[in-house]
Amino acid sequence: MAELSIVLSGEAGQGIQSIESMLTALAKRARFHVFATKEYMSRVRGGCNSTEIRISRQRVTARVARIDLLIPLTKEAIAHLGDRIEDSTLVIGEKAIVGYDRMIDLPFSAIAAEVGGAVYANTVAVGAICALLKIEAGECERGVRAFFERKGAEVQEANAEAFRRGYARGLALGPGLAAAIEPDPAVAGEIMLTGADAVALGALAGGCDYVCAYPMSPGTTVLTAMAEYSKSFDVIVEQVEDEIGVANMAIGAWYAGARALVTTSGGGFALMSEAVSLAGAIETPFVAHLAQRPGPATGLPTRTEQGDLDLAIYAGHGDFLKIVLAPGDLEEGFSLARAAFELADRFQSPVFILTDQYFVDSYYTTPAFELPLAPPTRQVVETAPGYRRYALGSSDGISPRGIPGLGEGIVCVDSDEHDQGGYITEDRAMREAMVAKRLAKIAAARKAAIPPKLFGDPRYKTLLVGWGSVKAPVLEAMAALARPGLAYLHFPWVHPMPRGVREYLEAATTCVAIEGNATGQFADLVELETGRRFDSRILKCDGYQYTVEELTERISALL
Amino acid sequence: MAELSIVLSGEAGQGIQSIESMLTALAKRARFHVFATKEYMSRVRGGCNSTEIRISRQRVTARVARIDLLIPLTKEAIAHLGDRIEDSTLVIGEKAIVGYDRMIDLPFSAIAAEVGGAVYANTVAVGAICALLKIEAGECERGVRAFFERKGAEVQEANAEAFRRGYARGLALGPGLAAAIEPDPAVAGEIMLTGADAVALGALAGGCDYVCAYPMSPGTTVLTAMAEYSKSFDVIVEQVEDEIGVANMAIGAWYAGARALVTTSGGGFALMSEAVSLAGAIETPFVAHLAQRPGPATGLPTRTEQGDLDLAIYAGHGDFLKIVLAPGDLEEGFSLARAAFELADRFQSPVFILTDQYFVDSYYTTPAFELPLAPPTRQVVETAPGYRRYALGSSDGISPRGIPGLGEGIVCVDSDEHDQGGYITEDRAMREAMVAKRLAKIAAARKAAIPPKLFGDPRYKTLLVGWGSVKAPVLEAMAALARPGLAYLHFPWVHPMPRGVREYLEAATTCVAIEGNATGQFADLVELETGRRFDSRILKCDGYQYTVEELTERISALL
Amino acid sequence: MATNAFDFESKPDISWCPGCGDFAIRRSLLAALQELGIPRGKLVMVSGIGQAAKMPQYVNSSFFNGLHGRALPAATAIKAVAPDLTVVAEGGDGDMYGEGGNHFLHAARRNPDIALFVHENMVYGLTKGQAAPTSRVGMRTPVQVFGVTSEPLNPMALAIAMNVGFVARAFSGDIEGTTRIMKRAILHRGFALVDIFQPCVSFNKQNTLQWFKENTYPLEEGYKADDRAAAFARALEEKPFPLGVLYESAERQPFEELLPAYREDKRPLRERAHDMAALRAAVMAKA
Amino acid sequence: MATNAFDFESKPDISWCPGCGDFAIRRSLLAALQELGIPRGKLVMVSGIGQAAKMPQYVNSSFFNGLHGRALPAATAIKAVAPDLTVVAEGGDGDMYGEGGNHFLHAARRNPDIALFVHENMVYGLTKGQAAPTSRVGMRTPVQVFGVTSEPLNPMALAIAMNVGFVARAFSGDIEGTTRIMKRAILHRGFALVDIFQPCVSFNKQNTLQWFKENTYPLEEGYKADDRAAAFARALEEKPFPLGVLYESAERQPFEELLPAYREDKRPLRERAHDMAALRAAVMAKA
Numbered sequence A, B: 001m002a003e004l005s006i007v008l009s010g011e012a013g014q015g016i017q018s019i020e021s022m023l024t025a026l027a028k029r030a031r032f033h034v035f036a037t038k039e040y041m042s043r044v045r046g047g048c049n050s051t052e053i054r055i056s057r058q059r060v061t062a063r064v065a066r067i068d069l070l071i072p073l074t075k076e077a078i079a080h081l082g083d084r085i086e087d088s089t090l091v092i093g094e095k096a097i098v099g100y101d102r103m104i105d106l107p108f109s110a111i112a113a114e115v116g117g118a119v120y121a122n123t124v125a126v127g128a129i130c131a132l133l134k135i136e137a138g139e140c141e142r143g144v145r146a147f148f149e150r151k152g153a154e155v156q157e158a159n160a161e162a163f164r165r166g167y168a169r170g171l172a173l174g175p176g177l178a179a180a181i182e183p184d185p186a187v188a189g190e191i192m193l194t195g196a197d198a199v200a201l202g203a204l205a206g207g208c209d210y211v212c213a214y215p216m217s218p219g220t221t222v223l224t225a226m227a228e229y230s231k232s233f234d235v236i237v238e239q240v241e242d243e244i245g246v247a248n249m250a251i252g253a254w255y256a257g258a259r260a261l262v263t264t265s266g267g268g269f270a271l272m273s274e275a276v277s278l279a280g281a282i283e284t285p286f287v288a289h290l291a292q293r294p295g296p297a298t299g300l301p302t303r304t305e306q307g308d309l310d311l312a313i314y315a316g317h318g319d320f321l322k323i324v325l326a327p328g329d330l331e332e333g334f335s336l337a338r339a340a341f342e343l344a345d346r347f348q349s350p351v352f353i354l355t356d357q358y359f360v361d362s363y364y365t366t367p368a369f370e371l372p373l374a375p376p377t378r379q380v381v382e383t384a385p386g387y388r389r390y391a392l393g394s395s396d397g398i399s400p401r402g403i404p405g406l407g408e409g410i411v412c413v414d415s416d417e418h419d420q421g422g423y424i425t426e427d428r429a430m431r432e433a434m435v436a437k438r439l440a441k442i443a444a445a446r447k448a449a450i451p452p453k454l455f456g457d458p459r460y461k462t463l464l465v466g467w468g469s470v471k472a473p474v475l476e477a478m479a480a481l482a483r484p485g486l487a488y489l490h491f492p493w494v495h496p497m498p499r500g501v502r503e504y505l506e507a508a509t510t511c512v513a514i515e516g517n518a519t520g521q522f523a524d525l526v527e528l529e530t531g532r533r534f535d536s537r538i539l540k541c542d543g544y545q546y547t548v549e550e551l552t553e554r555i556s557a558l559l
Numbered sequence C, D: 001m002a003t004n005a006f007d008f009e010s011k012p013d014i015s016w017c018p019g020c021g022d023f024a025i026r027r028s029l030l031a032a033l034q035e036l037g038i039p040r041g042k043l044v045m046v047s048g049i050g051q052a053a054k055m056p057q058y059v060n061s062s063f064f065n066g067l068h069g070r071a072l073p074a075a076t077a078i079k080a081v082a083p084d085l086t087v088v089a090e091g092g093d094g095d096m097y098g099e100g101g102n103h104f105l106h107a108a109r110r111n112p113d114i115a116l117f118v119h120e121n122m123v124y125g126l127t128k129g130q131a132a133p134t135s136r137v138g139m140r141t142p143v144q145v146f147g148v149t150s151e152p153l154n155p156m157a158l159a160i161a162m163n164v165g166f167v168a169r170a171f172s173g174d175i176e177g178t179t180r181i182m183k184r185a186i187l188h189r190g191f192a193l194v195d196i197f198q199p200c201v202s203f204n205k206q207n208t209l210q211w212f213k214e215n216t217y218p219l220e221e222g223y224k225a226d227d228r229a230a231a232f233a234r235a236l237e238e239k240p241f242p243l244g245v246l247y248e249s250a251e252r253q254p255f256e257e258l259l260p261a262y263r264e265d266k267r268p269l270r271e272r273a274h275d276m277a278a279l280r281a282a283v284m285a286k287a
């Protein structure tokens, strides 16, 4: 067997997460490729959530509809997963609680009680699953002990016992159910982390030393990760009273020489819109991580969508450069977050990293990120007396950026239209020069844009076009389709539009846009740029990421 | 002579405005067509501002570069107006103050002193100008008295005297300088008002009964007008602590059965972006007047631009209907403001009226607005028990809107995704139904859109395309060019794009976009809609509206 | 519980955590509404976003559940447009004092006849445990990993400084006391704040039911609530925090009563027709 | 005026109206900065938008003139990132208490070492005469055509309620007194509010220079500013309003000093290198 798709489902707070984290840690330890993602309701307890885990011989980076093994913790879990439960789905759990006919009864709680209490039920379940996966018991047990290392010997021992019992019960289900997956030794050196972690590490690699935010799902994930890193890095982390304060604080921090990051979601980002315009006007860098969730307004707070692209691109009033980056996998999450700081500093402009709930919450095994050799440097100059913050004359519109306290000059910035020194002016010629300066940065950034990347058949007839987190499911769907003449053009840099896109589209007979929103916001931008209409748009707005199967089907319907 | 272009220029607070208002009132009284516009710095006193007045036999609705008569009040005025002063420009004023060689000395202050004080200098100036215009003295004097009616007999008398003296001095300049313009009797029944007044009256005609705002130039003009009208209409007018409060208050007011208006400018509108999304989510009407000024950020607070179109169209996160209207003249200001309320109520969606500083501050004589026969009615239903605010089933996505207190039902709205009753749901099918419902309103609104209007040669080869306040200068420029094969397609309704635009563009050999911003935001939207690229874009971002001459030249350069 | 007009026929699916103080506050609220005899159709519950702000979902009446932090401007407008309705705004301490802080200040200045109930659990519940403006110094959270350093906002002191006419603190653990205070707040003509201590069992392990019990005490019998400076002094008391009505004054007139639109005509806007003659006159005044 | 390091060589084109109280405040400010001997390169003036908020334009130093209402978050960050700089935030009563009200509340909670000077002219100057949050009841304006009805915000009471460690009121008419208070505010370790009465000659015909003179008095010699409740009682005094330092306390530590980043290393962030070894370790911790 090449892989197993496991789904855990139950109420918030019921323990899905502990099963998940133990199981994925053990699986990685056993050198399996692991992918995990979750979907959950906007509530702290109760409801019905689920976690999907793929354990595989090969790299897996997307979610699938197929459920090989289902562990329901409640009755509702069965209804919740609905038609994804097929004849081939093995359903294991506590029949007394779940009451599902077709399931194999495995009374986790009763077994846990034998060990010493209901708290061990999760470990029992993990044991049973590990047995089904035929992971070597001793190695697993060491893993379990490692997992509970900080909790002391007693807890370690009890959990090891719970694990063993679970393992035994799993084995007892018989070899017919077992699914031996071959490990991949390469996994040993790999890392396993969420999209949020990747963005946080990328930010650190980009020299981020100031984080401010107002909590908002799913943007909070990166805030929490950075707060944790503030224990080992010189990063100031501050929770602010509201998102307007957040954005203005971050701009103030950049002005004074920090590399600041804000993290939020659509509604919070909307509130920052005026401040984005401020960053544009005073040409101060600004980096925002915008983790998308479905709108409008509060919408579905804990679910996923790619619906904030227009919001980001058109944020703020007036014409000025905004760069929008959208990672499609963990490596891009890391490298684009890092790039965001370099770009913001270089272009003295706002840069947005667009992710989504699916992206930030999902995790998988991936090769360790390549680290830059040199640390980032603040792209600021020591000022001399007479320094003028907005000196005109460069062809790319960029003036050397001073910061207060560094050098003899003074650094004056004003949100009104200003002259080269930063003083208010209403002079028409100066106004036009400053508009031209700001527009020149757009042209310069387009030249510096990360070009889209083509995957699949270079002599394609059908070209799929997407951005951000659809990358992984599209690539797996393409692999599943294995059709010649099919390619996928992926945009990690989505705005301002990189050059040369038209050529890619013109080479295709059929162009299909794929994105996770209701109208095709990126498709519009590509059409505007290229004048080429998409023949179809594959869209989705139900709050979930595409499964590989869903995409496979929707793409093949167009072939 | 067909018309005279008069420019007054001096410091803020120096009296330009009193000359202007007296003069335009007298000119209208004398049945001339009048047009007046002003440009001023963002300061209360000092600086250098100017007012331009056209007095004409024919209707005039745009600004011209040409200055026939200049009244400078300061030295700086001459430099400020620069190359607009030509040999043909008659410059009249106090030489001792202005110190301009070529000017005709007319010591307003000294004459005023004879009457009783410097306060009468403005009236002296008005007298001189009226003499040059050969307006009948007695009629003027009655006008002057009427103008000062509320100030008492003494003030009236002194001003009449000041007027007479000014008039005499004007006459004494000799017939060579006089400019007799023929009056147009039709002006008698016409009205003269600013764009801000037109929007305010339109709002009242649309049933507006609640206004809230936070002061921001140039949006404040409509707030002040409405505050004044609250003396004679049942309109609640409230200044709010910030623009976020403004927008949420307006939405609350609509929810409870009012027809609320907010008025702001770019930065303030940016702050409302999240609330726009709220209106979209809870399907509550919302009407915003957005008077544009140049950005980014604080920009040029008292100047003009058409740079907030993208901001308006893409305001708020998520996909939902926003209607954007942009009046090009006073009549459209009135009728579109009125329509905004009907449309907002009908589509239960946000509607934005986009004007700009130039539009709200300019005024001219125009035929009295046609008033609707019937008063507007609130498009709400009396609810029955079991009423559900978001009942599904209509093809246009519109559910009957109840308001609390009217009927037996309860009215429940929630910014989270909700079911038909307004209760929070995360059900996928319901989510999809609600997205579809909201999208259906976009399609319905496009069908109901006010189509663009074609001016000029119906068998055009060159098609000019514009929106909002460029209408009047474009039409005058076209008239000046008098070229066959030239037409102008004007959009009073700019979003969602009306249907049939492509046909208009395809009929042309050359398409030229004209707008008052740096990049051509509307041109992008038309290109996206039609797939037809503009051959040229005439753009402007220096904070001023096009003059007729400037447009004439830039258009003819393309012909 | 006896049948209550504001409860539902079938039990709603309440998304709060078992054991959360919000349930008790809901009981107090339903009781207060019922006991005051407010006609069901005449109540509008207004809220923002948060666990506390979900309250309107669980009250069988009209509601406006708007944006995080933005309940008060909406509530003010609803009351201004329809003064015949009873308007209750409710939310969390993050919602009302954090994101919504500015609206709180200016609602206090305006003084609309609205009762505001704030659940002070000293934490952000819905977003999983970050510090609220009321969190105590030193509290560690996943974001405040070194502990909170900002001074907790004192809603009582703030409201008294803003001259709010009814300023009270309640405790969810005392359902009847809370009901009593809520009733007085709703009856108060003008803006009334009831800040309600509420344990969050999921994320605040520090300010528990027990902690609140140990750190509060009822204002003494005979406490005079009519002296603003004296009330302020009491508002500064901490550990134990006084419970009850700290300040009450009928001096200020409510916002909507001062609106010119209601000087003569008391009808809510929804019952008024638009004046076409006035419109014609206004247009022709420009002639 | 004697040469002042913070003044310009050539007279700047100041856009305030002749006679405006802002000129006097500028004199006080320049004097305070000079007398404190702040190195010119180490000062950052931070402001929003308004007439008062134009102040930084007229001080020869670094400045961050941001958005209307948003000076404080920017100022807080500047101080946090570069604690070696002196940060002064300045703006109007609309800017700081209206649009910026929430930041005021939470800056007070955070307590950054910033001096905040607010020009209380009881009106919106730059936007031509609408009511400010401090406008007195009854004042008529082009927007408040029937007169202001909202209670004026009392910055002294509010700051004391928020436990700001330095709370003072000055009057532009008293240049020396204002200079003295400004100096103390800048020296105060933590957030310091100086609310400065200032006549707006163009738009506030009610609260004139004369009115302020007649309606203010200096706090008596020997006034003890260390009692919060007593200070609150004095803050409620109106007509006449007390001038001087109403409340002062060195109890609270400034925000930036509490930041873990400065526990051991006192250098501003701009002088620090990024730690690549820690980064490598953090990445590999995910293995």
Ligand SMILES: Cc1ncc(C[n+]2csc(CCOP(=O)(O)OP(=O)(O)O)c2C)c(N)n1
Pocket: A214, A215, A216, A217, A243, A267, A268, A271, A298, C049, C050, C051, C052, C053, C068, C091, C092, C093, C094, C095, C096, C119, C121, C123, C124, C125, C126, C127, C132
């Ligand atoms: C603009 C915006 N920012 C952030 C959020 C995320 N958010 C939802 S509720 C909440 C805070 C909840 O705390 P509180 O108001 O104290 O209510 P509680 O859950 O504790 O009852 C936050 C930050 C949001 N919905 N909107």
Ligand SMILES: Cc1ncc(C[n+]2csc(CCOP(=O)(O)OP(=O)(O)O)c2C)c(N)n1
Pocket: B214, B215, B216, B217, B243, B267, B268, B271, B298, D049, D050, D051, D052, D053, D068, D091, D092, D093, D094, D095, D096, D099, D119, D121, D123, D124, D125, D126, D127, D132
């Ligand atoms: C977001 C936003 N809203 C509104 C404005 C317009 N505005 C500029 S200054 C100002 C108020 C000025 O009053 P105040 O802060 O009291 O300063 P003053 O001019 O009286 O010194 C306003 C409303 C703005 N610039 N930005």
Ligand code: SF4
Pocket: A044, A045, C015, C016, C017, C019, C020, C021, C022, C051, C052, C121, C125, C126, C199, C200, C201, C202, C203
């Ligand atoms: S998270 Fe806290 S406040 Fe929210 S429902 Fe659970 S216990 Fe209550």
Ligand code: SF4
Pocket: B044, D015, D016, D017, D019, D020, D021, D022, D051, D052, D121, D125, D126, D199, D200, D201, D202, D203
């Ligand atoms: S408007 Fe008022 S506050 Fe502004 S400069 Fe003039 S006098 Fe001063």
Ligand SMILES: [Mg+2]
Pocket: C092, C093, C094, C119, C120, C121, C122, C123, C124, C125, C132
């Ligand atoms: Mg809370």
Ligand SMILES: [Mg+2]
Pocket: D092, D093, D094, D119, D120, D121, D122, D123, D124, D125, D132
């Ligand atoms: Mg002011």
